Amino acid sequence: MNLNTPQFSTFTHQGLRLAYFEEGDPAGEPILLIHGFASTANVNWVHPGWLKTLADAGYRVIALDNRGHGASDKPREVDAYRPWVMAEDAMALLDHLALPDAHLMGYSMGARISTFATLAHPGRVRSLVLGGLGIGMTDGVGDWDPIADALLAPSLEDVTHARGRMFRAFADQTKSDREALAACIRGSRDLVSRADMGRIDVPTLIGVGTKDDIAGSPQELAALMPNARALDIPNRDHMLAVGDRVFKAAVLEFHREIGGR
Numbered sequence: 001m002n003l004n005t006p007q008f009s010t011f012t013h014q015g016l017r018l019a020y021f022e023e024g025d026p027a028g029e030p031i032l033l034i035h036g037f038a039s040t041a042n043v044n045w046v047h048p049g050w051l052k053t054l055a056d057a058g059y060r061v062i063a064l065d066n067r068g069h070g071a072s073d074k075p076r077e078v079d080a081y082r083p084w085v086m087a088e089d090a091m092a093l094l095d096h097l098a099l100p101d102a103h104l105m106g107y108s109m110g111a112r113i114s115t116f117a118t119l120a121h122p123g124r125v126r127s128l129v130l131g132g133l134g135i136g137m138t139d140g141v142g143d144w145d146p147i148a149d150a151l152l153a154p155s156l157e158d159v160t161h162a163r164g165r166m167f168r169a170f171a172d173q174t175k176s177d178r179e180a181l182a183a184c185i186r187g188s189r190d191l192v193s194r195a196d197m198g199r200i201d202v203p204t205l206i207g208v209g210t211k212d213d214i215a216g217s218p219q220e221l222a223a224l225m226p227n228a229r230a231l232d233i234p235n236r237d238h239m240l241a242v243g244d245r246v247f248k249a250a251v252l253e254f255h256r257e258i259g260g261r
Contacts, residue, residue, distance in 0.1 A: 037194065211236060
C-alpha cells in the first residue's frame with residue numbers, strides 16, 4: 001500500500017468513466033470519501049493525510065474523483081452536476097465494489113453530495129461526516145456566479161472577485177478542466193430543505209473552520225438533525241480546515257463512539 005500515491009481504478013456510470021482508489025484494510029469498515037469543488041481525491045484526502053489517518057485506524061478507505069474532476073470524465077453540461085446526480089455516482093461506486101453500505105465523509109461540495117446520497121439511500125449510509133458545510137447546506141453560501149466567471153476568464157490576472165480569484169488559482173494549481181468546473185459550480189448548488197435535513201437520522205459529525213466564510217454555522221445545521229453534533233475547527237478557513245489535526249482527531253473519536261472503529 002502506497003499512501004502517497006494510491007493506485008486508481010475506474011468504473012463506468014451513466015456513460016462516464018470515473019476514477020477511484022481503494023486502500024487500507026480490505027476487511028475494515030468501509031468509508032467513502034467525497035471531495036470538494038475543484039479538488040480531487042488526492043488533493044482532498046491523500047495530501048492532507050486523511051488516507052494515512054484512516055488506513056492506520058483500520059478502515060477500508062475508498063475515494064472517488066467526482067465527475068468533472070481529477071482523472072474522471074468531464075462533461076460540460078450544467079445538469080450533469082446536480083448534487084443528486086453526483087450522489088448516484090457515489091452509490092454506483094459502492095455497487096461496483098459490492099458494498100451494501102458504508103460510512104460517508106464529504107467536504108464542501110462533497111458534503112452536499114453525501115447528504116443527497118443519504119436522503120436517497122438512507123439504508124446504505126452507516127454514518128456521515130460533513131466537513132466545510134454548515135447551515136449553508138439549507139440556506140445557501142452566497143453568489144457563486146462570479147466563480148464560474150472567474151474560471152472562464154482568460155487568466156487569473158483578469159479576475160478581481162476575491163472568492164473567484166481563490167478558486168481560479170486553485171483550479172490552475174490543480175490543472176483542472178475549467179469549463180467543466182464552471183458547469184459544475186452552476187449545477188451543484190441545489191439546497192437541501194430544513195425538513196429533509198431533519199429526516200437524516202444516522203450519526204453525523206459536522207466540522208467547519210472558525211474562519212470559514214463560506215460554510216455557515218455547523219451548530220445551526222446540527223440542530224436540525226436528530227443525531228448530529230457540531231465541531232468548530234479552530235482558526236481554519238475553508239481551504240485549510242480539511243486537513244486539520246483537530247478535525248482528524250474528532251472524526252476518529254466520532255467513529256469510536258458510534259462503533260465504527
